[in-house]
Amino acid sequence: MTLVMEETAVTNEAASAIAPVSAAELYAAILDGSVPFILDVRNEDDFDRWRVEGRASMNILNLPYFEFIEDEEASLETLAKHVSTEEEILVVCAKEGSAQYVAEILRDNGYSVSYLKEGITSWGDLYDVRDVVDGEYGRIIQIARPARGDLSFVLISDGQAAIVDPLRHIDYYLNSINEAGATLTHILDTHAHADHISGGPALKAATGANYYMHPYDAIHPLDMLPATISYNYLHDGQTFQVGQMTIKTIWFPGHTLGQVNYLATTPDGGRYLFTGDGIFLQSFGRPDLGGQGERWTPILYESMFHRLPPHLTDDTYILPAHFSQQDEDGGNGIFVETYATVKGQNDALKPRSLEEFTDYVLGSLPHFPEEYVEIKRVNAGLSQPDEEAASELELGKNICALS
Numbered sequence: 001m002t003l004v005m006e007e008t009a010v011t012n013e014a015a016s017a018i019a020p021v022s023a024a025e026l027y028a029a030i031l032d033g034s035v036p037f038i039l040d041v042r043n044e045d046d047f048d049r050w051r052v053e054g055r056a057s058m059n060i061l062n063l064p065y066f067e068f069i070e071d072e073e074a075s076l077e078t079l080a081k082h083v084s085t086e087e088e089i090l091v092v093c094a095k096e097g098s099a100q101y102v103a104e105i106l107r108d109n110g111y112s113v114s115y116l117k118e119g120i121t122s123w124g125d126l127y128d129v130r131d132v133v134d135g136e137y138g139r140i141i142q143i144a145r146p147a148r149g150d151l152s153f154v155l156i157s158d159g160q161a162a163i164v165d166p167l168r169h170i171d172y173y174l175n176s177i178n179e180a181g182a183t184l185t186h187i188l189d190t191h192a193h194a195d196h197i198s199g200g201p202a203l204k205a206a207t208g209a210n211y212y213m214h215p216y217d218a219i220h221p222l223d224m225l226p227a228t229i230s231y232n233y234l235h236d237g238q239t240f241q242v243g244q245m246t247i248k249t250i251w252f253p254g255h256t257l258g259q260v261n262y263l264a265t266t267p268d269g270g271r272y273l274f275t276g277d278g279i280f281l282q283s284f285g286r287p288d289l290g291g292q293g294e295r296w297t298p299i300l301y302e303s304m305f306h307r308l309p310p311h312l313t314d315d316t317y318i319l320p321a322h323f324s325q326q327d328e329d330g331g332n333g334i335f336v337e338t339y340a341t342v343k344g345q346n347d348a349l350k351p352r353s354l355e356e357f358t359d360y361v362l363g364s365l366p367h368f369p370e371e372y373v374e375i376k377r378v379n380a381g382l383s384q385p386d387e388e389a390a391s392e393l394e395l396g397k398n399i400c401a402l403s
Helices: 023-032 044-047 067-071 070-082 097-108 120-126 171-180 202-206 293-307 340-345 354-362 371-379 389-391
Strands: 037-040 060-062 088-092 111-114 128-135 138-145 149-157 160-164 183-188 211-215 239-242 245-251 260-265 270-274 315-322
Touching: 023 120, 067 070, 067 097, 067 239, 070 097, 088 120, 097 111, 111 120, 128 202, 138 171, 149 239, 149 245, 149 315, 160 239, 160 389, 171 183, 183 239, 202 211, 245 293, 245 340, 293 354, 293 371, 371 389
Parallel strands: 037 060, 037 088, 088 111, 160 183, 183 211, 270 315
Antiparallel strands: 128 138, 138 149, 149 160, 239 245, 245 260, 260 270
């Protein structure tokens, strides 16, 4: 399938023959398996930090644009080793201009080529909205940020709405709720996030809805300073009613001391567990982002193997706050599986003794991004970045899961 290109006016006459592809079109192609060969022309450090990621079958090559400037012939020879002129190529750069420059060279050398409109930044800012459940009693909507592997959810029933783990750009949530003719009544963070800035406080300010967080997460784990944001205390077993949906709070410390899960039950017997950074579909949340990996690992073990299981049935659906690989979506862009399926595919849930679990966890920790310390400050209200600084803090894929 060939990408549907947008018609866009460009100032350069040569570039006008090369159509741009929007981030939304790129994601649609990733989902249906028709994404072209991707040529990323940013420098190597930026490419290593983050890039367009898709299904395992997707092909991507980093060949910096300055190499085309310095030696165009050699660059074309390198490219020819990876892709033929019969294949479609999508060129990606930081903002757009360098991709247009390289795309012109490729077009003039017989390639079918397009470029990513507004560059990699547009990919990073892309949000995807789709229904997980649409029943007579209401809806559960997944709002994802694919480039970051971030997931959040909106529950709507009988004119009321709740949001679980809202991301920074709040208009997507407000639009979904307004289009449904509902009123936001509950803003529910599963924990104080480290990888992204929560939209919870902004949504509270915009709507007046109550913002809920566990008090253990209202203290910065490294600075040991209390949060300055306004929030409502969560406690284990606390329940909320959103129309015909009942939401129960289940304390799940380990990733953070205040991490909770939310179990939503519906009139038709459906069970939907919003796990935050507790259990993912193919991993689980690392216990070291508070600087206490060795101390928090036994707490995580207790939560994962003793505290949570009594609340679960095999037909309970797991809806996590993150994904690591696009292929976790089951082919439809929706990241949800039954607990029975998750137990079968998630090696992290394999029964282990505490000693075995500790060795497994502490031996599988990825690097600790420095930005995460500052993001936790922001989420506690201890720091207020402007839009540019916030975007820089959130750059790249989340690294909340165990490797």
